[in-house]
Amino acid sequence: MGRAPCCDKNRVKKGTWSPQEDQMLIHFIRMNGHENWRALPKKAGLLRCGKSCRIRWVNYLRPDVKLGNFSFEEEETIIKLHQLMGNRWSAIASRLPGRTDNEIKNVWNIHLKKQVSRMGIDPVTNHSTSPSAGHIEKSPSMEKGNLDLIQAKALADSPATISNSSDTLYDSHNLSSGILSSINSIDSEDINGGSSSSLGWLESSCIDSFAGPIGYNQQPPDIEDAASNIENQYYATEISTNELMWKHSSNGEAHYFTSDYLEDDSLSCMDGAVKDPHLFKDIELQSNGDDCDGFGYWLNILKQAGSSPMLL
DNA sequence: AAACAGTCCAACCGCCTCTAG
């Protein structure tokens, strides 16, 4: 026996919502909220499935939803975030205030996918489809913002042989250009010797990193984890543009930070302080030592990119 | 004007995750 259907499909109305239905839904939610979507249609006098009510409200009727054409900046953001996140529309939508996952998905499928294809990038894999991959040539017609994507693509195109983290949220090809752009040099002593300035540099770089995607193209060397010898430090174990893992060097306590937190521009997380618990959650980390490799990866990758460190 | 093709987008469907019991 399968799951009971969410509603009697023979007795619910389908298709486009009428203005009257919209008004009924808006009025009911204003008066009563929407704690239980499944029960809502009956209470509101709507011959609709609860799911349908929810979609209608979330995508079009709620007051903070932003309707109308997307700005250039919004489209640029979607392209960049899609490069990082793939088809995680709700995650992308959370970075675009007022925009819904459905709307972003439509814009991507109708406009942006083609735009990205024209740039020689496979919109599905985010890999370059042009034979000149790895060479960045700015064409006269290149739109603002597209260069970043192509640069990122060129770097990310080489096969990554890095070991996979079991639960890394984003493709590990991707790394923030914000990190890269903030780091022009880091000497090998810092990497191998594990000075605290390296940690500070990496930490602060990550905090400033919500700028866009970039990749790496070389297997990381076997670098002894610099952070492991430092007491009471947090060190990065996985980095993507807007999601970081930090692990405490002595007690192994792991934390996960989202871009929301990073955009806060605060360095207070360096000592493990959490300003806003809503923007942070613990995750499980494998304590098999792989994390240390992760730290080495990023140091090496960032050094390869030839950016300048931002030392604390 | 009619037929057809292509585009756009709101809404649906089925699956997944989370949570309470």
Added chain:
DNA sequence: GCTAGAGGCGGTTGGACTGTT
């Protein structure tokens, strides 16, 4: 630990709209 119900997510589709022949 298991199960069922609920919300949430992403893929897909139906139909309205627009452009072309």
